[in-house]
Amino acid sequence: TRPYGIAFYPPGDKPQWVYVANSNSVVRFAYRDGDLKASGEPETIVSDIPSSHHWTRDIAFSPDGKTLYLSVGSGSNTAEGMGARPKGGVEEWARSAPLGATWGAEEGRADVLAFDPDGKNRRMVATGLRNCSGMTVQPATGALWCVVNERDELGDNVPFEYATAVKEGAFYGWPWYYIGDNEDPRHKGARPDLAGKVTVPDVLIQAHSAPLNIAFYEGGNFPADYKGDAFVTLHGSWNRNVRTGYKVVRLKFKDGKPTGEYEDFATGFVIADDAVWGRPVGVAVANDGSLILTEDGNGTIWRVTYGDGRS
Template sequence: MRTGTKIGLGALAAVLLGGAAFVRFIVYPEQASLDFAAGTGASPTLPEPNPTLMPTVNIARVAGWAQGAKPKAAQGLSVAAFAQGLTHPRWVHVLPNGDVLVAESNTPPSGDKSTSVADWVADRVKGMAGAGVKSPNRIVLLRDTDGDGVADLRTVFLKDLYSPFGMALVGGDLYVGNANALVRVPYETGQTEITAVPEKVVDLPSGINHHWTKNVIASPDGTKLFVTVGSNSNVGENGLDAEKGRAAIYELDRASGALRAYATGLRNPNGLGFEPVTGALWTAVNERDEIGSDLVPDYVTSVKEGGFYGWPYSYYGSHVDARVSPQRPDLVATAIVPDYALGTHTASLGIAFSQGSTLPPAWKSGLFVAQHGSWNRRPKSGYEVLYVPFADGKPAGKPVDALTGFLDADERAQGRPVGVAIDKTGALLVSDDVGNAIWRVTGAAASQ
């Protein structure tokens, strides 16, 4: 394996002083050496760690979509804009009446700063990556009133939130995952605006906000809510005290209000979904950085009650991360191996099971995964919507590209997918926070 070229002092100075200029002159410290496919599937190939003096930075500059441009759908699929001109749309949630809620959101302000060099570098390129937008802190409602596949009604549904992300409706209660708390507002079918002040249900860990997104999903019977909380660092470099209550999925009992850790050791869980055959809860997880372009694969996995998934002490089961001290061999010995690797540094976020969709048969028994695209790999990875075929409740086969073209010929980001959901008609919706759009994917012969 290539050991890579360590960055020199001149390039380091460019990082510290040069802002956007450093991306043009930086000496990339490390190039991926494995076939990208080796880091995907149920049994990914994991190389030895390859840390470098400075982290690999290779993020796509923002270009946006030209007039009339759109992502490229795989054979048998078609894509069109459901809504455009949004402001940093991060997450989508489909209500029972077909209305689509979109969380327009971004990183919350924070007086605390991470001590990681990688975090500092990532902060310097946020603006170029389209992540420098001030959070709109609202949820927008989209409605297709004439059934033509395009939203023709748009309203500000709920405003003055705090970096909202996940949404879940249970009966007449709409839950929203703010960056610092799970909140609730009353909802009536057909409402296009909510003016009620959100009621706090439970505080959620916040602060440095290395990973600020809080997703939420209701159990099928509506008695429980599951909430994601990402870590506050890459591998605990801010101190493990800063990680208390983080890197976990929580279960909230709606009747009693009791909150407990359902699964831990999940560095940054995002997407949530219930697999239709087994009923198991699944999540997408962003793994750690700074030990090479070929480590560590992001993944989707079933979530076992009481399960521990390794972070920060190990990855992919018992692969110990030597950067973490003191170690916990007792925990490492119990670490669960994830079900399916999605490739390294893909920033896999939203997930949606396709059973029940109206997509063609080849796309109706699996899992769609929105890959936002990360900054810590050369060459770039992610920046697409991936499809993982399932059989008997488990991944069954190689991942398939469903929606691509988010990078242009110069590897600039025209868009970056975040959330995915199946709408009431059975089409796939994809939120695009750089392209400021919601894309709608149907069968190629379907009317748009």
């Protein structure tokens, strides 16, 4: 059912399972090195995941293999179907729910969840992430990172999309705030209790770029200064007067920490104001150090290498 995320378990050289995130579940298949097709039926690990609207579910494992992370996007743009107040009122809800958790039709959404590898011990990692469509673990630090599509209909340049380390227990703003204490005017005055409690993301990306995936580079094919940096795919805007996105960018890191800067890496997908031939989606680093890119404008996969004449 709309499979999107994929992760091998346990992390490392000899995985025994391949996990796949459907829109409404996480399943796994038995796996051995070299398998090109499933040797058996899928086993459901996580079920009862809300699947409508933002349906891209990404998954990642912690470096020690003890935690399975799952991203669940919101069910609307700005929580239109959530309802004005939870049962018992906002104050009662806030006392018992994680910081910034949503209710009603948005309960259990716009967040990152964690499970044991067998799908048990469900818990909340972070909230207020409107659509964390791509996740990965930073090799240098073991930190979980995600790229987030922010809300629409606030103008061409508001709010920024972003890439960020996902901090345990953090609230990133959706739907009441964005990029810190900037209040969404459509929810003005609704949650004053959350003011000053919004975690500001690490790297801001131009509004409506639609970041979909992220991968850190630790390969040996690119020049040495690429090591530790991250690549992010920008699928491209649909609701902006001037196009943005439709490219792959490189996020700069120094000593394992983001500088906040990013630069173009792969461009050329836009051919006119009203025409593009490619929309980047997935990014991964192959064992030989090459970069693998997917795009769904034509359904192609690209391999990018350095210095062998085939880049």
